Every structure is written in C-alpha cells, then in structure tokens.
Amino acid sequence: MADGDADAWAPPGGGPPLGDGPQPPFAPPYGSPYPPPSYPPRAPDGRPVVEGSNGLAIASLVTGVTCCLWPAALGLGIGALVQLRRRHQRGRGLAVAGVLLGLLGLAASVTGLLTGSFHVHVGGGGAGAAAQPAAGATAGPSTPDSAQGSAPRPTGIFAWQPGTCFTETTDHAGHRHHAATSCTSPHWGEVTARVTMPGSTYPGTEAAIRQAHALCSDAKTDYITDLWAIPRTVEVHDIYPEDATAWAGGGHSALCYLYDRAADGRAIGSLRRDGSNLSPDQQALLKDLYSLDELEPEFAKPQTDPEYVGYRSQGVSQVLSGVVATLGQDQWSAGSKDRIAALVAALKADQSAWTAAADTTADPLGAYRAALQNDNPVAAETIARRALGLTDHDLRNDPTPPPPPSTPPTQPADGGSADAV
Structure with missing residues (x-):
C-alpha cells in the first residue's frame, strides 16, 4: 500500500490500530435495557444485614427498667437474641441488658414469695382465710371507715380490728393461713390498722401491693406513739387482697401489722402504746x-x-x-x-x-x-x-433493758400503766 493511501482499517481519529496496545472499554451504543441485579447486603458470616437497632432489644430494655414489667423484659430480650442470631443488626447489648433485668426481677419476686417480706397476699376463699378473732384476742377500736364510701363490709381477716394478734401457718401448697389469738400467747403479728384502698374496682396485684405498702407506712408510729417503745427489730408488714374476690370480701381493705424479726414469729405481748392504753x-x-x-x-x-x-x-x-x-x-x-x-x-x-x-x-x-x-x-x-410509768429505756438503741432500779417507780396518780415494753 502506498504511503499516500489511507488505511481503510484505521480507527477514526487516528487512534492506534486494533490489536496494538490497550483497547478502550466497549460501550454499547444504546445502554443495557435492564439494571444490574441487586442483592441484600450480607455480613461476612452470611447473615443478612438489617439497618438500625433491633426493636425487640429496645423494648426489652425499656420494660426491664420499668417497675414490675420484668416478665416482658425477659421474654422480649430472649426473642431479640433469637432474631439477632439470624440477622446482622445492632442491639445485642440492649437485649442482654433486658434479659439481665428480667432475671433480677424474677429473683426479687421469688425471694419475696419465699421470705414473705413486707407483703402477704390473701386469695379469695382459700389461702390466708381465717376465722373471726378468737376468744382472748386483743381488739381495739375499729379503724375509721369514712373513706370506704360504698365499699362492702369487710369479712374474714379483713374484719380484724387494730390490736388483734394472730398466728400464721403455711400448708404443703405454700398457702398461708392466719388465725386470731391472744397477744399474751406466741403470735406472728399484731394488727395496727385496717386501711381502705382507693377505687371501686380491683386495681391488680402489683397496684394492690404498692397501695397497701403506702397506706401502712405510718402504721408503726401511729400505733406506738412512744418512740422509745419501738424495738429496732420491729417491722411494718401488710396483708393485701390478691384478686377481685378477696378485694370484694375484704371490703376493699388491707391490713397493716407489726412483725418482730427477732421473735421469729413467736412474739409475746402487745406493742400498742396509744390512747387505748395510755393516760x-x-x-x-x-x-x-x-x-x-x-x-x-x-x-x-x-x-x-x-x-x-x-x-x-x-x-x-x-x-x-x-x-x-x-x-x-x-x-x-x-x-x-x-x-x-x-x-x-x-x-x-x-x-x-x-x-x-x-x-x-x-x-x-x-x-x-x-x-x-x-x-x-x-x-x-x-x-x-x-x-409517769412509761418505758424508761430506749429500745431503738439497745433492745436489752437495764436492771430495774432498787426502788420500784411510783405508779402514776392518774392510773396510767407502769409496764415497760
């Protein structure tokens, strides 16, 4: 081919001939009619990646830090961990925290049931049912029922008056039973007040526990007005209705009572120090x-x-x-x-x-x-x-009274009791 003749096979624009050096990438003249296929992102272990934090894990943590919702926290946390095993998503720490809070709530509930601390539930027609005060039981004036309104008249143990002492036994099924007894005999507790719970319908077990505890918080000093006569081992407990049947039968009431942990359920004598026995x-x-x-x-x-x-x-x-x-x-x-x-x-x-x-x-x-x-x-x-015949030894600081004086104290002229707790 002559030098002046044009090469018919040369690319337009004087580019390098085909086969010589790197070639420009091929671009179809009209583009592809279909987009390239897309696949969900996956973690290195093959699990699909999901954006954001796991919803069950968040819910587990929220219910875990909310009072009395530990069952939901435990269930949601376990569900979140199961989901997180199948997908790559944030929230494992939240789920673990929710499960731990749920387990703590479970442990606290089991401990409370086993030890009977602070609260005793009474179910309708069964556990905790007791007869009316037995002969010899100490009974004081009834608790004012002005707040009862249309509440039915209390029956069973909820009809007990302040000053009633009682025993407690537990059957093979774990149900507690109470019976009134004389305060001069070994007893489990001493009723300080019967309180009327608010509302016209049963609020539920958890709400009943909170209400009874709040209403009984001042029951000790109202019943024992002499601070020196309150042993440091005495605690305020309560008996609350555990269901709607007990709520109705108890007249929407709860009982506040004193329990002496040093006596281990076998206290003797009344702790009462108020207008019923003080001059x-x-x-x-x-x-x-x-x-x-x-x-x-x-x-x-x-x-x-x-x-x-x-x-x-x-x-x-x-x-x-x-x-x-x-x-x-x-x-x-x-x-x-x-x-x-x-x-x-x-x-x-x-x-x-x-x-x-x-x-x-x-x-x-x-x-x-x-x-x-x-x-x-x-x-x-x-x-x-x-x-004046009052307690002359502060039982809050030292439960062991000092030896009696060589000369007995003079009885009060107005007839007050000279007995010490």
Missing part, C-alpha cells in the same frame, strides 16, 4: 417529747467534724427550747405537776449548756462532747418517764 398525762408527755425523741438517736453516733457539731449543738438547744415551752403550756394532773416541773427545770439547765456549746468557737468538738456527757437530756427524760 392523758402519758399521751401529753410523749407528744411534747416527740421532737426530742426523734433527735436522741444522733447522740449515739460519734462526731469528729468541729463545724458539724456546732450546728448540732445549736439544733439540740432549739429542740429543748421548744420542748420546755410545750411542757409549760399543757395542763397536768395534780399527781404529775411536780414531776413535770422537775423535768422542765432539768431541760432548761441542759438547754443553757447546749447553747454555750453552740457558741463556742475555740473547741466546738470538746464543748459538744462535754454537753453530751454532762447535760444529756436523756437523763432527765428517763426520770420523768419512770415517774
């Missing part, structure tokens, strides 16, 4: 000394902070000032006037010492300890309590 002078003295009695457990705690004891000394002085004022305002019987006057004089002297301790800046810790040793108001209160 007016005894009740007035306990009312006036209440703020001081609340403060006294702090005296047993060692103190090392100079700044804190300064505030503490000032607080003791203020409380004593209030107690002295209320003692002077009350009307006392002729047999108690001299004893109360002696108590007021002693507390005034103690107040002066605590005021001086609060004003001390050189050695506030030393001043606090000196006032605690030499001007402790517990000493004056003990004398007055003994004179």
Whole structure:
C-alpha cells in the first residue's frame, strides 16, 4: 500500500490500530435495557444485614427498667437474641441488658414469695382465710371507715380490728393461713390498722401491693406513739387482697401489722402504746417529747467534724427550747405537776449548756462532747418517764433493758400503766 493511501482499517481519529496496545472499554451504543441485579447486603458470616437497632432489644430494655414489667423484659430480650442470631443488626447489648433485668426481677419476686417480706397476699376463699378473732384476742377500736364510701363490709381477716394478734401457718401448697389469738400467747403479728384502698374496682396485684405498702407506712408510729417503745427489730408488714374476690370480701381493705424479726414469729405481748392504753398525762408527755425523741438517736453516733457539731449543738438547744415551752403550756394532773416541773427545770439547765456549746468557737468538738456527757437530756427524760410509768429505756438503741432500779417507780396518780415494753 502506498504511503499516500489511507488505511481503510484505521480507527477514526487516528487512534492506534486494533490489536496494538490497550483497547478502550466497549460501550454499547444504546445502554443495557435492564439494571444490574441487586442483592441484600450480607455480613461476612452470611447473615443478612438489617439497618438500625433491633426493636425487640429496645423494648426489652425499656420494660426491664420499668417497675414490675420484668416478665416482658425477659421474654422480649430472649426473642431479640433469637432474631439477632439470624440477622446482622445492632442491639445485642440492649437485649442482654433486658434479659439481665428480667432475671433480677424474677429473683426479687421469688425471694419475696419465699421470705414473705413486707407483703402477704390473701386469695379469695382459700389461702390466708381465717376465722373471726378468737376468744382472748386483743381488739381495739375499729379503724375509721369514712373513706370506704360504698365499699362492702369487710369479712374474714379483713374484719380484724387494730390490736388483734394472730398466728400464721403455711400448708404443703405454700398457702398461708392466719388465725386470731391472744397477744399474751406466741403470735406472728399484731394488727395496727385496717386501711381502705382507693377505687371501686380491683386495681391488680402489683397496684394492690404498692397501695397497701403506702397506706401502712405510718402504721408503726401511729400505733406506738412512744418512740422509745419501738424495738429496732420491729417491722411494718401488710396483708393485701390478691384478686377481685378477696378485694370484694375484704371490703376493699388491707391490713397493716407489726412483725418482730427477732421473735421469729413467736412474739409475746402487745406493742400498742396509744390512747387505748395510755393516760392523758402519758399521751401529753410523749407528744411534747416527740421532737426530742426523734433527735436522741444522733447522740449515739460519734462526731469528729468541729463545724458539724456546732450546728448540732445549736439544733439540740432549739429542740429543748421548744420542748420546755410545750411542757409549760399543757395542763397536768395534780399527781404529775411536780414531776413535770422537775423535768422542765432539768431541760432548761441542759438547754443553757447546749447553747454555750453552740457558741463556742475555740473547741466546738470538746464543748459538744462535754454537753453530751454532762447535760444529756436523756437523763432527765428517763426520770420523768419512770415517774409517769412509761418505758424508761430506749429500745431503738439497745433492745436489752437495764436492771430495774432498787426502788420500784411510783405508779402514776392518774392510773396510767407502769409496764415497760
């Protein structure tokens, strides 16, 4: 072929001839009529990848941190773990946390059922049913039922009055049965109040537990108005209706009772200290000394902070000032006037010492300890309590009473009881 002749096989534009060097990629003139096939993404282990966190895992964690929903947390968490084994998705940690919370809820529920702590359920017509108070059972005035409204009259154990002592037995099926007994005999608990639960329909077991616990929270100090007479081993428990039948038969009520864990279900004697067995002078003295009695457990705690004891000394002085004022305002019987006057004089002297301790800046810790040793108001209160026939030993701090005095305390002139708890 001559040099001037054009090569008929040369590519347009003077590109390299076919077969010489790399070739440009082939592009179809009109494009492909079908898109390339797409497949769901997969993890290296072959599981399909799903965007976001697993919904069951999230729900498991939410129900796990919500009170009383541990069964749902456990079920949702297990379901989430099963799903996560089949797909690659976030949320395994949430699911594991939900399962753990569910297991903790299960363990707490089983422990509560086995130990009977705080609550005793009563089912309709079966477990927990008991007869009316037996002969010799101590019964006080009925709990006011003004809040009952149209609630039916309570029957069975829910008809028990404050002051009723009772035994508890458990059958082979785990059902608990209660029977009223005398408080002078070994007993499981002592009823402090019958409380009416709100609403006209049964709220469900979990809500009934919460309501009974809240309504019974003040049952101890209302029933034992003498703080010194409350042993530190005594706890407030309650008996609540576990179903709609017990709810209706119990008049929408729950029972609050005292249980002494040191006696292990065989307590003897009544703990009651209220208007049913205290004289007016005894009740007035306990009312006036209440703020001081609340403060006294702090005296047993060692103190090392100079700044804190300064505030503490000032607080003791203020409380004593209030107690002295209320003692002077009350009307006392002729047999108690001299004893109360002696108590007021002693507390005034103690107040002066605590005021001086609060004003001390050189050695506030030393001043606090000196006032605690030499001007402790517990000493004056003990004398007055003994004179009026009240408990003369604080059972909150030490359950073992001191040896009796060589001379028996004088019986109160107004007929109050001289027995100590």
